[in-house]
Amino acid sequence: MKLTIIGTGYVGLSTGTCFADMGHTVCCYDYDQNKIDRLNNNERVIFEPYLFEMIESNKNDYRLGFTSSLDEAIDADIFFICVGTPSSEDGSANLEYVIEAAKQLGKNAKRDFTVVNKSTVPIGTGDLVKETISEELRKRDSSIKFGVISNPEFLKQGSAVNDFLRPDRIVVGYETEEAKEQMIELYRSFTLHHHKIIFMSIRSAEMTKYVSNSMLATKISFMNEISNICELLKADVEDVRRGVGSDERIGYSFTYPGCGYGGSCFPKDVEALIYLAEQNGFDPQILKSVKQRNFNQKKLLFKKLSKSLNNEVKDKSIAVWGLSFKPETDDMREAPSITLVKEIIEAGGTVKAYDPAAMEVSRKYFDKEVYDNGSLELVGNPYTAAENADALVLVTEWKVFRNPDFALLKSLMKKPVIIDGRNQYTRTNMENQGFVYEGMGK
Ligand SMILES: NC(=O)c1ccc[n+]([C@@H]2O[C@H](COP(=O)([O-])OP(=O)(O)OC[C@H]3O[C@@H](n4cnc5c(N)ncnc54)[C@H](O)[C@@H]3O)[C@@H](O)[C@H]2O)c1
Known part of the structure; x- marks a missing residue:
């Protein structure tokens, strides 16, 4: 054929x-x-x-x-x-x-x-x-x-x-x-x-795809919501995730809290299913909440960053690790990094960013002006991004960020502040090494 x-x-x-x-x-x-x-x-x-x-x-x-x-x-x-x-x-x-x-x-x-x-x-x-x-x-x-x-x-x-x-x-x-x-x-x-x-049938096949993506997006938004509640109640969402995921009816996949889903599929497919439901006179309350939770979750990184800098982001230099919407791709469509970088720059801070694959692609996601005026600099490796940084934000959980040389990192940064948007590190380990650490739901 x-x-x-x-x-x-x-x-x-x-x-x-x-x-x-x-x-x-x-x-x-x-x-x-x-x-x-x-x-x-x-x-x-x-x-x-x-x-x-x-x-x-x-x-x-x-x-x-x-x-x-x-x-x-x-x-x-x-x-x-x-x-x-x-x-x-x-x-x-x-x-x-x-x-x-x-x-x-x-x-x-x-x-x-x-x-x-x-x-x-x-x-x-x-x-x-x-x-x-x-x-x-x-x-x-x-x-x-x-x-x-x-x-x-x-x-x-x-x-x-x-x-x-x-x-x-x-x-x-x-x-x-x-x-x-x-x-x-x-x-x-x-x-x-x-x-x-x-x-x-053809219609059921078309629906199956929207439901798969919406179900996965729902799991993510649900766990992100739980993660926020855990923080308020002083529970550790990572422990909760393990306890809950061990129930085989629930499972572990897509139960990792983070800084929101991105990519070309989940956001647009949830959106499209909401539209289809509303066009047919149905109010899709769960789907609308999934979308709203994700919108808020993407903004959480900046809130945590700002809080750790006593709400003074102006003139601060921030290292950003990871730009793609997830590891092992250069795709930045709807990536949480876009929201974060824009918010830092709007607040008067500057960003030095590193991503193993999305550096070239990232150029089209930000105005040329922010590169020209030095608000955003793309650098060749994670440690260069951290030089003189007032804080580091981990946005995408690429393997290369899992086990950095923390002593070197600390010596390079102006202030040892880490915002871990993907819960890649543990608070005890980070604090023992002298970092101010903020994860998601911990
Ligand atoms: N990206 C994913 O992970 C993924 C996974 C499953 C399903 N999908 C779905 O698959 C579809 C494609 O997604 P993608 O990420 O590959 O898109 P993409 O934007 O990467 O690629 C689409 C390509 O189609 C080309 N194109 C558009 N109209 C054309 C035409 N009339 N004739 C010839 N070429 C044309 C464009 O130039 C582009 O290269 C979408 O509906 C998406 O929701 C995507």
């Missing part, structure tokens, strides 16, 4: 590469010429562990190619739509890229095909894609037949390759038996050990 991936971002690039690695012939299409040129020059357009080694080997074996030419991309049996679905101003998912992709297919397809939607989309988008393609085919009097599938993606940035190759489950929303059989065949090599495909 010849596959074309439409949209070569985090999801498209991982999807295309992993299918190629399973022996399929894959064309990754993106209308971003610069991205395609860079991929054809073997450049690493995103930070994603193991992905680029796989891209190289599959390119060398002629199973994987990159193009910005629709003429080349259109020669396929199955098309995967992997374009972005960002939030619109009103919170709804912006479907312009999905519709554009569907139009491109309807206008240009040369033979019967299947279109598989991997983008996270509102319930009913499968019908919209179908209507859009049909309309374009009608305009050119074409008798080409096509099927629509919903196959939401559950990979996590930072472990995309492993998640794709070894998925917990593969959700497939379908209408016809023919399309269902095609999906079974396509994913055969991923399901050799045990059957992992869960079949359902």
Whole structure:
């Protein structure tokens, strides 16, 4: 089967590469010429562990190619739509890229095909894609037949390759038996050990993705709320987390308190589900609280920082460790670091920041002015960030920040103050080493 991936971002690039690695012939299409040129020059357009080694080997074996030419991309049996679905101003998912992709297919397809939607989309988008393609085919009097599938993606940035190759489950929303059989065949090599495909209607598959992300976001916001209550009641949320997570009905995953969730998925998907519920006359109280808690949680780091500096952030130099929304990615969409850095600068402080992967990406998240006037400086390693700092804030729990040389750190900082937004350190250890320490919920 010849596959074309439409949209070569985090999801498209991982999807295309992993299918190629399973022996399929894959064309990754993106209308971003610069991205395609860079991929054809073997450049690493995103930070994603193991992905680029796989891209190289599959390119060398002629199973994987990159193009910005629709003429080349259109020669396929199955098309995967992997374009972005960002939030619109009103919170709804912006479907312009999905519709554009569907139009491109309807206008240009040369033979019967299947279109598989991997983008996270509102319930009913499968019908919209179908209507859009049909309309374009009608305009050119074409008798080409096509099927629509919903196959939401559950990979996590930072472990995309492993998640794709070894998925917990593969959700497939379908209408016809023919399309269902095609999906079974396509994913055969991923399901050799045990059957992992869960079949359902297209609408249920679309809903499943929103519910997964909203459930995970709810767990995070719930634990963040508990963490704030623990602080007031002088309980240690880390002990509470262990005590609670040991109940197998609850489990440990996504029970880590922190400074809020970010990324391209949880914030926009919670937002989109709120919108969908409200549009249908339902008040989604839990989802709205999840969103609000996360908004407040992102602001907590600055509050803790400010308090530890006696509310005098002006003219203070703050070291920030970690900019990406989570470790092992360069993605900064909706990252808590953005909120923190902006608040420090607004309060008249300056920031020296270090991140193992997001330094280049971070440039587009802050005004050029803050770099030009020295309010924000990106530095080459964690210790340089700490030089003469009045406080250090750990925002993203990259491994490199787990066991720093605390003696060196203390000798470099003007004041030994650490705000630990991810509970990577223990208060006793920090205080024994002479630091003023503030964690989350401790
Ligand atoms: N990032 C994740 O971890 C993740 C995980 C699961 C699902 N998703 C969902 O997958 C979708 C894609 O997310 P992403 O993070 O990969 O997005 P992204 O922004 O990284 O990539 C989207 C790509 O699509 C391209 N594009 C847009 N319209 C196009 C068109 N008509 N023709 C060709 N190319 C086009 C863009 O140039 C861009 O390169 C979203 O709906 C997202 O919610 C993302």
